[in-house]
Amino acid sequence: MSKSAAILFVHNEVDTIGWWLAHHATIGFSTLIVCDDHSTDGTLTALSNAATLYDIRVQSADTTLSTRLERQTRFHENALAQGHDEFDWMMILAADEYLHFETARSVAEFTANAPGTTIPVNWCLFGSSGRLTPSAFSPVETFIRHGLLSLPDHRVVRHLVQPRSLDTGLPDPFSALDRNAVWDEARILHFAASDRESFFKRDSSATPEQAWKNFDRNDAEYGGANRWLPGSRRIASFLTQASLTDLYWRLKAVMTHADKSTLQKLGLTPDQLSVSSSSRSQPQFRFCTLGATQRLMLDMQTGSLVPVGETDTNFGRYNPLIMALEVSDTDIWNACLFVENPLPGRYLSLAGSPTLLPMVPLHIKIAENTVQSPVSGDDIHIAIPDHALTEIDATISLYSRITSFMVLTAGGHNLAGLLRGIERLPAADASALGCAVAMLPFEEAERLSDAFPGVVPRNVRSARPPQA
Known part of the structure; x- marks a missing residue:
């Protein structure tokens, strides 16, 4: 039976990390390998609770490396190398990227007849759908409008790769900039904009208004990914209740020890x-x-x-x-x-x-x-x-x-x-x-x-x- 893993490097995504985990477990990844880059908002705690329920392998970023890019690159390289003998397929994703198949029912089905050892999947850039503040619902149901297929950003790709056949180096997201984007079989739902408040709170750009204008694309509506929601909600419910059980015991300790x-x-x-x-x-x-x-x-x-x-x-x-x-x-x-x-x-x-x-x-x-x-x-x-x-x-x-x-x-x-x-x-x-x-x-x-x-x-x- 085919085994697959999604790889995630994450920092301060506590309010959405559960949905990312639930979605990628729902679409059929056998394992989720997640590295927390010293989050301060409780992301690591949420991951640790989730790891008691599913095969989620949590680790912390290498503190000997001074920049986030260095820590991310090292983690990605190690994850692919360590998965060489265990996984048939692996994919590097970001916390605002959700893999979606148009017709395939799982990662295993999507990769079953792959013509090669690498499958590129294009971005599909979703805007805020007019939302100004954070939502408690899944990004899949909150943000339903995206940019047109012809948008140059959609030529960015993420790769499903067979790690044992991977040459040296990491898969290049910019390797297909000379080709038109294709969404016929799969796409990466890229919720880069999210809501306006969260976007500017991340402070991830030197020119935030310009970046917001680039990412907040709402030209077309798409609801095809809703088919994953029943499964995602079911898994997210387990994660929610695991966190609340943890909260109960923490509050109990506060009262017990004054x-x-x-x-x-x-x-x-x-x-x-x-x-x-x-x-x-x-x-x-x-x-x-x-x-x-x-x-x-x-x-x-x-x-x-x-x-x-x-x-x-x-x-x-x-x-x-x-x-x-x-x-x-x-x-x-x-x-x-x-x-x-x-x-x-x-x-x-x-x-x-x-x-x-x-x-x-x-x-x-x-x-x-x-x-x-x-x-x-x-x-x-x-x-x-x-x-x-x-x-x-x-x-x-x-x-x-x-x-x-x-x-x-x-x-x-x-x-x-x-x-x-x-x-x-x-x-x-x-x-x-x-x-x-x-x-x-x-x-x-x-x-x-x-x-x-x-x-x-x-x-x-x-x-x-x-x-x-």
Whole structure:
């Protein structure tokens, strides 16, 4: 069986590294070989957590080499040399480059009938699609517009190579500048622009406005790479929940050891964590099904949400959705959406929610009768039959599904309350912790992320409030 490896040299890409790993595992690379160049944003921590789940071989750049280019070149040379006897095919990529096949279902299928020992794949330069700020969704679904095929930049190539047949030297990305780009069978989705804020934050050009103008190409729309999203999301959900489990244990250690240094980073004092300082009464929840004469359910065969009548219910196929509403005297109620019977998979898929958790955090705007993601800040359209929420009995079984969330938020939707909840929660519950983090105020979620870099995924961090 063919074995393949993608090679990545990376620096400070914590918010997107999970999507890169998930995408390239989904398209069939056997192994991902990643070198972290002394990131300061938690990228190495995210990689280390991911490596407990998949064949991701993580290493750190050689500190004896003074420049990043030298460290990158040395890593690429060593990776290809070390893969000489193990891998049939290898490919060097950057963190903003995603390999995509037009029809092939995997790396193995794409390379099966290769006419030679090297397969060049042209760039396809994607612009910002008008996005100004970072997104919690995959770049594949966030950035869907690219430059025209005739753009000179598209002549840049990445090579799938057979390492045992590789001559001395690294594959040259500029070896095909004299030939027109071709996307008939494959392309490198190059998200060089990303969103405007992230682009300028990287500070990777002496003339940033000129570089932005070159990379922000939005002439044509392309959605062919969406076929990888179900697989990418599934893997990304594992990575998200591994990070949140790590976060639980780190927070547990803070409380166990009364870590004043970390509390200071979180903007908290020991007095704020005392039980007596919390005067909040125990929150009350209402449980509802979505619909009246029909109910919205998860079709376990297709993964889609469908309205189902009482006489049509097949409990082997359909899993009813339940919304737990946290009663509030404000216009916005917190809510958690989950299925009545625990999922065999890792997350509940809801269009517009990036959380990738079995339980989806929501904000319900009572006066406007709208649903919003606390992470993206965008409205979510849920096709509720009859436009009705039907309240049901709050059974012990239903309460058991949100017990961990209730423990984590009993002291309020703030960092002090979260840490008090962590102290009382006896075991890690990634889904409940992710929902609790999503409902923190934006500034507090950012402090949590800064204090624990690499273990607070962007897809559970609350949205930045709109500027006045």
